[in-house]
Amino acid sequence: MKNEEALAVQNLRVNYKIYRGILKVLDGINLTVKRGEKIGLVGETGCGKTTTLKAIMGILAGNAILSSGRVTVNGKVVLQRSAHHMVRKSAKRVAMIFQDPTASLNPVFTIGEQMELVVRYAANRSSSAREAAVNALRLAQLPDAERIHTNFPFQLSGGMRQRVCIAMALAAEPNIILADEPTTNLDVTIQDQVLKLLKRLCDEQELALVLVTHSLGVARETCDRIYVMYAGTIVEYASSQNIFENPYHPYTRGLLAALPRLTGEGIAEGIEGRIPDYLNPPQGCRFAPRCEHATEKCFSTKPGFYEAEDGHFVSCFLYETERGVASDVSHSSDTES
Amino acid sequence: MRDSTVAIDISARSAYAERLKRAWYRFSRSKLSLLGLLMVASIIFIAIFAPVVTPYPEHAGAFVDFGNTMHPPSLEHPFGTDAMGRDILTRCFFAFRGALIMGIVVLAIVVPIGTAVGLFGGYFEGKWFSTIVMRVTDVFLAIPPLVLALAIAALLKPTLTNSMIAVCISWWPWYARLVYGMTVSVRNEPFVKAVELTGMNRFKIMFSEILPNHLGPILTKMTLDMGWVILTGASLSFVGLGEQPPTPALGTMVSDGAKYLPTYWWISVFPALMIVIIILSFNLLGDGIREMLTSGE
Amino acid sequence: MSLTKYIIKRIVYSIGVLFGVSILIFVISNIVPGDPARMALGPRAPEWAVEDLRKEMNLDKPLVERYFLWLSDLMRGDLGESLRSRRPITKDIAEYLPASIEIIALSAFFMAVIGINLGRLSARFSGTWFDGVVRILSYTGIVTPAFVWAILFVLLFSYLIPIFPTTGRITPGLAAPPRITGMYIIDGLLTGNFRVALNAFWHIVLPSLALSMGGAAQAARMTRASMVDNAEKDYILAVRAYGVPNKLIYRRLLLKPSLVAPISIMALDIAALLGNAFLVELVFLYPGISRYGVEAMLNKDLFAIISVVLIIGIGYTIANVVIDVIIAHLDPRVRLGGAKSA
Numbered sequence: 001m002k003n004e005e006a007l008a009v010q011n012l013r014v015n016y017k018i019y020r021g022i023l024k025v026l027d028g029i030n031l032t033v034k035r036g037e038k039i040g041l042v043g044e045t046g047c048g049k050t051t052t053l054k055a056i057m058g059i060l061a062g063n064a065i066l067s068s069g070r071v072t073v074n075g076k077v078v079l080q081r082s083a084h085h086m087v088r089k090s091a092k093r094v095a096m097i098f099q100d101p102t103a104s105l106n107p108v109f110t111i112g113e114q115m116e117l118v119v120r121y122a123a124n125r126s127s128s129a130r131e132a133a134v135n136a137l138r139l140a141q142l143p144d145a146e147r148i149h150t151n152f153p154f155q156l157s158g159g160m161r162q163r164v165c166i167a168m169a170l171a172a173e174p175n176i177i178l179a180d181e182p183t184t185n186l187d188v189t190i191q192d193q194v195l196k197l198l199k200r201l202c203d204e205q206e207l208a209l210v211l212v213t214h215s216l217g218v219a220r221e222t223c224d225r226i227y228v229m230y231a232g233t234i235v236e237y238a239s240s241q242n243i244f245e246n247p248y249h250p251y252t253r254g255l256l257a258a259l260p261r262l263t264g265e266g267i268a269e270g271i272e273g274r275i276p277d278y279l280n281p282p283q284g285c286r287f288a289p290r291c292e293h294a295t296e297k298c299f300s301t302k303p304g305f306y307e308a309e310d311g312h313f314v315s316c317f318l319y320e321t322e323r324g325v326a327s328d329v330s331h332s333s334d335t336e337s
Numbered sequence: 338m339r340d341s342t343v344a345i346d347i348s349a350r351s352a353y354a355e356r357l358k359r360a361w362y363r364f365s366r367s368k369l370s371l372l373g374l375l376m377v378a379s380i381i382f383i384a385i386f387a388p389v390v391t392p393y394p395e396h397a398g399a400f401v402d403f404g405n406t407m408h409p410p411s412l413e414h415p416f417g418t419d420a421m422g423r424d425i426l427t428r429c430f431f432a433f434r435g436a437l438i439m440g441i442v443v444l445a446i447v448v449p450i451g452t453a454v455g456l457f458g459g460y461f462e463g464k465w466f467s468t469i470v471m472r473v474t475d476v477f478l479a480i481p482p483l484v485l486a487l488a489i490a491a492l493l494k495p496t497l498t499n500s501m502i503a504v505c506i507s508w509w510p511w512y513a514r515l516v517y518g519m520t521v522s523v524r525n526e527p528f529v530k531a532v533e534l535t536g537m538n539r540f541k542i543m544f545s546e547i548l549p550n551h552l553g554p555i556l557t558k559m560t561l562d563m564g565w566v567i568l569t570g571a572s573l574s575f576v577g578l579g580e581q582p583p584t585p586a587l588g589t590m591v592s593d594g595a596k597y598l599p600t601y602w603w604i605s606v607f608p609a610l611m612i613v614i615i616i617l618s619f620n621l622l623g624d625g626i627r628e629m630l631t632s633g634e
Numbered sequence: 635m636s637l638t639k640y641i642i643k644r645i646v647y648s649i650g651v652l653f654g655v656s657i658l659i660f661v662i663s664n665i666v667p668g669d670p671a672r673m674a675l676g677p678r679a680p681e682w683a684v685e686d687l688r689k690e691m692n693l694d695k696p697l698v699e700r701y702f703l704w705l706s707d708l709m710r711g712d713l714g715e716s717l718r719s720r721r722p723i724t725k726d727i728a729e730y731l732p733a734s735i736e737i738i739a740l741s742a743f744f745m746a747v748i749g750i751n752l753g754r755l756s757a758r759f760s761g762t763w764f765d766g767v768v769r770i771l772s773y774t775g776i777v778t779p780a781f782v783w784a785i786l787f788v789l790l791f792s793y794l795i796p797i798f799p800t801t802g803r804i805t806p807g808l809a810a811p812p813r814i815t816g817m818y819i820i821d822g823l824l825t826g827n828f829r830v831a832l833n834a835f836w837h838i839v840l841p842s843l844a845l846s847m848g849g850a851a852q853a854a855r856m857t858r859a860s861m862v863d864n865a866e867k868d869y870i871l872a873v874r875a876y877g878v879p880n881k882l883i884y885r886r887l888l889l890k891p892s893l894v895a896p897i898s899i900m901a902l903d904i905a906a907l908l909g910n911a912f913l914v915e916l917v918f919l920y921p922g923i924s925r926y927g928v929e930a931m932l933n934k935d936l937f938a939i940i941s942v943v944l945i946i947g948i949g950y951t952i953a954n955v956v957i958d959v960i961i962a963h964l965d966p967r968v969r970l971g972g973a974k975s976a
Contacts, residue, residue: 057871057875092877094875096875099868100868104868104872106869106870106873106890107869107965107966107967108890108964108966109890114869117876117878118876121876121877121879122877152966152967152970154966155970472650473654476654476657479652479654479951479954480655480658480659480943480950481904481950482905483910483912484908484912484943484947485943487927488659488663488942488943489666491931491932492663492934492936492939506662564777572779572910575913576912576931577928591782591785595785598788599788606785606789609779609781609782609786610782612782613778613782617777620773620777
């Protein structure tokens, strides 16, 4: 069983210290990805998707505080809160693709130089780094890989840059790829191509994929399972099909209702209200202030996960009676900073 | 820019007051900005009331007291006395007057000229007359400003007015270039194109639509430049091309004192320190203003 | 567009600007009120002498003609005669310029090396005491004028810790090396007079340091700010996540894109440096072109003033070209003519 898991995130809580106080962003994230499995992490802008990925990659900003949790990659703990500080090991065989391909390529080095570094340090190959880099570029379906190898990022188009980023991720020889809204900054016409490429590569090379997106549609097309995130918590997870056909959580329902109009700026038309202030998040369920079904209990207590159907978990008291508690987030032993 | 306390129905006047209050809040958040403001205020106060706040106002002129020359710093003469027996503290404080006048007059002349040239050049960028104007500016910028100021001052009689003229000639291109850059970057913005379609007079567009966007950076640069213009004036008088004795000028005092180094160090060190303090004050204030105008939250 | 093409374009433009500079200087020096000949000779000189000098300086001819006369002389390397030393100005400049080049080159070196390295380390250890000290030092460096540093150095090193000489180019009594370039250090090294070279170097340490303090401080501040800013960019986060060692990140991957801003700013610092040299050479009694210029200025030596300003304008223009070439080298977008640099 353990061997099956490529990635496990347990009870991850991350805060940011800022001028005005402490932003309590991630509030107990749990997720698991099996080998070769493709999951989608879906939610509005600002719900903590990117923070989750950065925590997995071990590249949280300097003002981030890990107040609890553990990240296991390929059976090895890479991030953990121990007595008083965070212990971080560099995660091997994990690669990340960022949202903005322009910002994720160093403007003053050639594509080749950058990729060879990745080959050297992430894939631990010192010989034939060049061939490995060119090879990865070919895998990402870049025409004329030899030439691109000597190009600077600004000489490529946005779509090509994102392919280069995918190639760079492949060059790290990972078995997990984390992709943070990889198509948001691209022209609509190439968004689809890039997603298909990503999906095909993951299938061919049996890579696990965590695809972060604000679009349920994109997630369904690409992923086997979907985790729906709201304000730093996972509210529901199930197979892509189940989420679409049978959403349980009021937030997921709202998201689906808003789907035709769903754009980058969130779901203002779908659900009343906005993401809560992370300085002072709601005590109980974080969605309670916007939820039409919210009861007093929702405001005071954090809901656990309830298995609404086989493999379909919802974090909402509405389903408390259905099948009992699958996992409990609120009473974990290693909490609070 | 989250803000829950925005009231929509407030009159223009109180909106203005509100903006001032927010600006003050952002400014006063940094202790260093407040320190800068306090120091600048003190410098201005000292300059205006120099005859009252200095212990020996008569030493500001052609005063000689050979019984009291070269006294090291003491209670009666905190900065010591110079080769003429004059109190250095008094002379430093009186020198603030010339320094501030220099800074204010130069900026009052240079900023409007440079801004107008930059606006004109930027708005009509690509047209031949704009090209000529900006090439002329480039030519001025090709000579280090202090060198140009020194050369011009050298060709004129050494007076405070003439050193101001010299500094003006070498300083305006920097504003022209700053405003030019900013104007080029907003020239094709929709808000400019929109008023152009209304057929508004082009000069009116330049001054009432484009210029207001540049006021922040111009104000910041002006504050910082107060210190640098005063330094340039001091540099001219250091070389002997500024205001002539017996009127006290910080640069002259430093270079006179340099002859007596190291034994009579106070004669040049204290006026030099005053120059540093003036520059520091305006820099702190300028950084505070920049912070106030650019910081979010 | 290749780098060579970029450089050629840049040089051609600079030559145009320099022509403009020559006109500017000439016009300014000729439209100021007062009679240059009278000013040069002083109020007590007889009228006929002033009249003669006026003829000699071509002051009786119209301005435009005078400019072209001056320009054609200039093209032949004739800058006129100094009214004070009564020697060809070209000769004076040949004598004083090399001394200044030594000081200015060393200052520019200090400025870049000290400034960028302090900034780099400050960014690397940002938030630590070291960073705090560097930040205070760089603020101090920026607000303290070069001539004040010069005076403090003279005070400190001639009195308290006399390890560096504080006046002149070379210790009196020591013979200058045979002239090849006029720069004592280079000539000393070329002719094997290592003692003289070292002595000359010893003499320029303090003036160069005084001149470079402001620029170094500015460079440190800019480098730090730019690196701290870029350290949060995705491309740095990515290589960090891939396990690229910190040392390599800070020395290369983060440093290179962060150098564009501080090096661009150095153009302004070099302008300040060339101006401040006029004061600093005075403090250290250093026989350079700037000190020659000050004397020309104080004596209203018209053609000498014009020549010194022109030489400095040329020097500054060359410095600007060099800086642009360095930036083009660092930033492929400039070199290869892409989008504007970020």
